[in-house]
Amino acid sequence: MKKEVVLGIDLGGTYTKLGLVTKTGCILNNSRFDTNARMPFQDFLKKLESEVNDLKSNLGPEQQLIRIGIGAPNANPQSGNMENPPNFKWGRSVPLAKSVEKIFDLPVVLTNDANAAALGEMEYGLGKGMKNFVVLTLGTGLGGGIINNGELLTGEHGMAAELGHVNVDSNPNARQCNCGLKGCLETYVSVTGIRRTIFELIAEMTDDSPLRSISFDEMTGEIISDAALEGDTIALRAFEQTAEALGIQLADTAAHLDPEAFILLGGLSKAGDILLKPTIDAMERKLFNAYKGRIKVLISKTPSENAILGPAALAWNVEH
Amino acid sequence: MKKEVVLGIDLGGTYTKLGLVTKTGCILNNSRFDTNARMPFQDFLKKLESEVNDLKSNLGPEQQLIRIGIGAPNANPQSGNMENPPNFKWGRSVPLAKSVEKIFDLPVVLTNDANAAALGEMEYGLGKGMKNFVVLTLGTGLGGGIINNGELLTGEHGMAAELGHVNVDSNPNARQCNCGLKGCLETYVSVTGIRRTIFELIAEMTDDSPLRSISFDEMTGEIISDAALEGDTIALRAFEQTAEALGIQLADTAAHLDPEAFILLGGLSKAGDILLKPTIDAMERKLFNAYKGRIKVLISKTPSENAILGPAALAWNVEH
Numbered sequence: 209m210k211k212e213v214v215l216g217i218d219l220g221g222t223y224t225k226l227g228l229v230t231k232t233g234c235i236l237n238n239s240r241f242d243t244n245a246r247m248p249f250q251d252f253l254k255k256l257e258s259e260v261n262d263l264k265s266n267l268g269p270e271q272q273l274i275r276i277g278i279g280a281p282n283a284n285p286q287s288g289n290m291e292n293p294p295n296f297k298w299g300r301s302v303p304l305a306k307s308v309e310k311i312f313d314l315p316v317v318l319t320n321d322a323n324a325a326a327l328g329e330m331e332y333g334l335g336k337g338m339k340n341f342v343v344l345t346l347g348t349g350l351g352g353g354i355i356n357n358g359e360l361l362t363g364e365h366g367m368a369a370e371l372g373h374v375n376v377d378s379n380p381n382a383r384q385c386n387c388g389l390k391g392c393l394e395t396y397v398s399v400t401g402i403r404r405t406i407f408e409l410i411a412e413m414t415d416d417s418p419l420r421s422i423s424f425d426e427m428t429g430e431i432i433s434d435a436a437l438e439g440d441t442i443a444l445r446a447f448e449q450t451a452e453a454l455g456i457q458l459a460d461t462a463a464h465l466d467p468e469a470f471i472l473l474g475g476l477s478k479a480g481d482i483l484l485k486p487t488i489d490a491m492e493r494k495l496f497n498a499y500k501g502r503i504k505v506l507i508s509k510t511p512s513e514n515a516i517l518g519p520a521a522l523a524w525n526v527e528h
Numbered sequence: 529m530k531k532e533v534v535l536g537i538d539l540g541g542t543y544t545k546l547g548l549v550t551k552t553g554c555i556l557n558n559s560r561f562d563t564n565a566r567m568p569f570q571d572f573l574k575k576l577e578s579e580v581n582d583l584k585s586n587l588g589p590e591q592q593l594i595r596i597g598i599g600a601p602n603a604n605p606q607s608g609n610m611e612n613p614p615n616f617k618w619g620r621s622v623p624l625a626k627s628v629e630k631i632f633d634l635p636v637v638l639t640n641d642a643n644a645a646a647l648g649e650m651e652y653g654l655g656k657g658m659k660n661f662v663v664l665t666l667g668t669g670l671g672g673g674i675i676n677n678g679e680l681l682t683g684e685h686g687m688a689a690e691l692g693h694v695n696v697d698s699n700p701n702a703r704q705c706n707c708g709l710k711g712c713l714e715t716y717v718s719v720t721g722i723r724r725t726i727f728e729l730i731a732e733m734t735d736d737s738p739l740r741s742i743s744f745d746e747m748t749g750e751i752i753s754d755a756a757l758e759g760d761t762i763a764l765r766a767f768e769q770t771a772e773a774l775g776i777q778l779a780d781t782a783a784h785l786d787p788e789a790f791i792l793l794g795g796l797s798k799a800g801d802i803l804l805k806p807t808i809d810a811m812e813r814k815l816f817n818a819y820k821g822r823i824k825v826l827i828s829k830t831p832s833e834n835a836i837l838g839p840a841a842l843a844w845n846v847e848h
Contacts, residue, residue, distance in 0.1 A: 340684040356681055363786025364660040365822055373816040374780040460694040464784050466683025496693040502685055
């Protein structure tokens with residue numbers, strides 16, 4: 209009998225990662241290429257085709273590729289399209305699942321990147337053995353993925369868990385979000401969000417800081433984390449404020465879903481305890497009695513180069 | 529073959545309603561009695577026993593009572609207990625399901641009142657045919673019940689959907705909630721909440737109003753609704769502010785769950801369009817693009833005397 213494998217594709221605004229993955233989460237071969245989100249969608253498909261064919265050529269005769277799972281920004285699992293992806297020049301509705309299906313003549317399943325990450329954590333990560341948890345990806349934006357009773361919660365229109373766009377500041381002068389709203393969680397709690405906080409604090413505080421010599425465009429999440437680890441007061445204050453906003457939101461999300469755990473992923477989560485401890489403090493302070501002391505907040509152990517495990521879990525998950 | 533019926537019990541802080549209900553939602557007999565939440569739990573059980581026996585004596589020889597469903601405040605479906613019910617003098621953990629089971633020697637299923645209401649709407653109300661919706665009971669407090677993919681969402685510890693206790697005001701001077709937190713949704717959006725708003729507005733505004741001659745203790749939801757319907761400016765302003773807070777929260781809850789609809793129940797919802805229209809306006813203004821124009825907000829058509837349909841639906845639901 210042939211040994212079945214799936215192809216996981218993590219389509220990001222900068223890189224597309226792909227790899228062949230077994231049922232138990234072994235990555236057989238993988239690669240990545242520049243997504244080139246500002247070039248036509250057809251160019252992306254051509255590049256993807258050649259990369260996948262390279263991977264497939266390494267499959268042994270006893271191995272068989274049976275399905276493709278894709279995680280992509282703004283992807284709708286019901287339509288199979290990316291809907292209004294703001295950082296892509298691929299049109300308002302990108303028929304991603306159908307296009308990939310046509311090229312490889314294999315079943316394709318699609319979901320948004322944070323939902324895929326939630327499935328990846330359930331199958332191969334910290335969510336193993338858990339039935340109710342929530343993943344938050346803290347990268348350029350903030351994505352959410354909800355596992356309820358062992359299954360991905362997708363909602364009526366396939367678009368559940370857009371946790372980056374809950375409102376955390378209803379003041380008229382709240383931060384403008386890319387989505388058109390103001391005061392969205394991701395304008396505070398994401399790599400972009402903490403960068404905005406840093407610049408607010410540079411204006412507000414007078415403390416000396418190496419961060420004052422770095423422009424907004426050059427200010428990465430790593431620079432901010434490193435400054436905080438070295439005791440920079442502005443960076444530390446920024447993490448405090450970010451954790452406060454995150455913790456308060458986790459308490460509200462707990463009041464909806466009563467999860468066993470929150471699992472944090474993405475650039476901002478790499479700061480570790482500097483983010484985690486004040487987040488837990490703020491959450492516990494705001495948690496309704498029924499949940500106090502019962503909900504874990506964890507940082508994922510999945511390295512970012514293994515982001516294909518999420519889409520792979522999606523592909524395997526179809527069999528359930 | 530015997531025709532099966534279930535017993536639905538809606539245990540409230542003031543009244544307990546009970547009734548025999550068929551699979552299709554016909555109420556065969558029903559009654560109600562004073563809960564007397566400040567008297568011992570054993571007194572309540574004795575009264576319940578005699579009331580149930582009265583109802584059962586009206587069953588025909590071909591009818592058979594097979595199961596009991598109970599909706600009660602702060603009830604945990606996993607433990608079968610009411611946990612820390614603040615308005616009851618029955619102790620910290622009330623073994624409700626076990627006690628009722630012992631008396632009648634029948635299977636008992638228990639959930640909190642708002643969860644039961646959600647099941648009732650799904651089986652016999654506006655949620656019929658829907659797979660994803662959220663019920664909010666706007667009474668003395670605010671309760672939530674979430675239907676996801678045709679099933680009640682209960683969470684890891686059985687305590688999901690405590691939507692009355694999401695934070696809507698993080699200011700240190702936000703309203704104190706009975707639960708110990710500050711700024712909880714139910715301190716604004718409930719009969720008690722709008723009453724607090726009325727008194728704030730009486731202090732803030734100078735408009736003449738019949739509401740100025742009514743004490744806090746005497747100010748019911750009906751008095752506030754009636755005043756609004758007659759054009760009272762203070763009452764109308766209170767509904768505007770209440771609807772604004774509710775609409776903003778519905779947008780956040782939508783970003784978690786992507787439901788087909790919100791269904792509002794309870795005293796405050798009886799105000800009808802005075803509450804509904806500004807709630808929808810506020811929600812739409814704050815909704816993330818993916819949901820705009822796609823989520824209904826409805827007022828339940830279940831009369832409050834039929835509240836036993838929720839617990840009855842719970843009892844029938846066990847068979848799925």
